[in-house]
Amino acid sequence: MSASNGERRTACAFDLDALAYGELVGLDETPAREHVAVCVRCHAVHTARLREQRLFARRAHDAVDGRALPDVDALLLRATREPLGLVARVRPFAARWSAPVVGAFALLLFVHARRERGFEPALGPSVRVHVDRAAIDESAWGWGALPVSAEECVVATATCVCTTSSSAPVACAEPATAPASKVECSSTRDAALYLAADVDAVCAADAI
Amino acid sequence: MGHVLLVTSISSAWLTAGDLVDVPVDDGARALALRARAGERAALRAVYERYARRVRRFVRDLLRDSSAADDALQDTFVRVFQRIGTLEAPEQLPGFVFGVARRVCLEHRRRAARRQRHDGGAGVEVDVVDSEATPEAAYLGDEAARALDRAVDALSPDRRAILLLRCDHLLPYDQIATAMGFSVAKVRVELHRARTTLAAVLQEEGAR
Numbered sequence: 001m002s003a004s005n006g007e008r009r010t011a012c013a014f015d016l017d018a019l020a021y022g023e024l025v026g027l028d029e030t031p032a033r034e035h036v037a038v039c040v041r042c043h044a045v046h047t048a049r050l051r052e053q054r055l056f057a058r059r060a061h062d063a064v065d066g067r068a069l070p071d072v073d074a075l076l077l078r079a080t081r082e083p084l085g086l087v088a089r090v091r092p093f094a095a096r097w098s099a100p101v102v103g104a105f106a107l108l109l110f111v112h113a114r115r116e117r118g119f120e121p122a123l124g125p126s127v128r129v130h131v132d133r134a135a136i137d138e139s140a141w142g143w144g145a146l147p148v149s150a151e152e153c154v155v156a157t158a159t160c161v162c163t164t165s166s167s168a169p170v171a172c173a174e175p176a177t178a179p180a181s182k183v184e185c186s187s188t189r190d191a192a193l194y195l196a197a198d199v200d201a202v203c204a205a206d207a208i
Numbered sequence: 209m210g211h212v213l214l215v216t217s218i219s220s221a222w223l224t225a226g227d228l229v230d231v232p233v234d235d236g237a238r239a240l241a242l243r244a245r246a247g248e249r250a251a252l253r254a255v256y257e258r259y260a261r262r263v264r265r266f267v268r269d270l271l272r273d274s275s276a277a278d279d280a281l282q283d284t285f286v287r288v289f290q291r292i293g294t295l296e297a298p299e300q301l302p303g304f305v306f307g308v309a310r311r312v313c314l315e316h317r318r319r320a321a322r323r324q325r326h327d328g329g330a331g332v333e334v335d336v337v338d339s340e341a342t343p344e345a346a347y348l349g350d351e352a353a354r355a356l357d358r359a360v361d362a363l364s365p366d367r368r369a370i371l372l373l374r375c376d377h378l379l380p381y382d383q384i385a386t387a388m389g390f391s392v393a394k395v396r397v398e399l400h401r402a403r404t405t406l407a408a409v410l411q412e413e414g415a416r
Contacts, residue, residue, distance in 0.1 A: 072256045072285075082290070
């Protein structure tokens, strides 16, 4: 608290706070008091500290609370029963978020399982139908035009007939002959046709 | 044990030579902390008896809400009892207890702010302050005490806590550093700033 321990004590290097609060003891106190008596600046600071001390002492005196304290044994019991530290902090968080997290996880599992089985539900207002690339007659179609948009793809009978905005209707191959690779083709109707033909076709639920 | 009644020799309008300032001298704190740390029930009770009233005043000053302060007092001691085994330096018991109280107050304030937000309160006031002065000040009708309360309320929570720990609870710097989780140097700087603000607000109050 004080400028002791062998360090050189210069003028105005006294701990006036410690002096005011009675923390300077023994040899440290006397020179500090002597200094305060002669140094105008330190005297002003010391006086301010004493004034502050009086203010707070009065405040503490006024704040004496006669009410009984809570029962210590009840608090000791609570201390032994309540969880401590991390557990206490995590518990309300877990209580709040466990249900949504479990729900989200279950939904993810469900979607993943459906994908594994070859059904990919497309979400959103537009209907997306995935048909095997080879389901489309390559020679008639021309790969450069792929993919086609929802407005461009019209399904007629059992054969997919697609049109592009720039060309005449293009006949596609029978869907049932489709090999592996896929192309995106959209349709707002007849999506069920692809499913009925048992091709590797995926469409949104609202299109079926 | 533990407390010395120090007669202040300050001539003041408020305190006379007969007024006493209760300066806690925690010479027994170390022994008490060692016993409490070992889980001795009587020692835990003694810790409670020793600090509960001071902690109640401290948390009430920080929260400015009597009922919240009662809850905070109980939470503080439950946590003190749970964690006293982690107290590394037994001589830091007062700083440890007030540090727990301060953290509990922070949590209470956060919860209050969250509740306010949840209730649709516009503009969340994190620092919950009663619009009225403390009951004791109102009871006494003491304008100076109310001015001091307003000045203390004008400080940021950290500075308010440091100022109160020093000026009201008379903790030495190292204990305040423990309570706040700051270095002693930072405590000194923050205390100086708190005092500057306090003086400015009190001067302003006096000028009205």
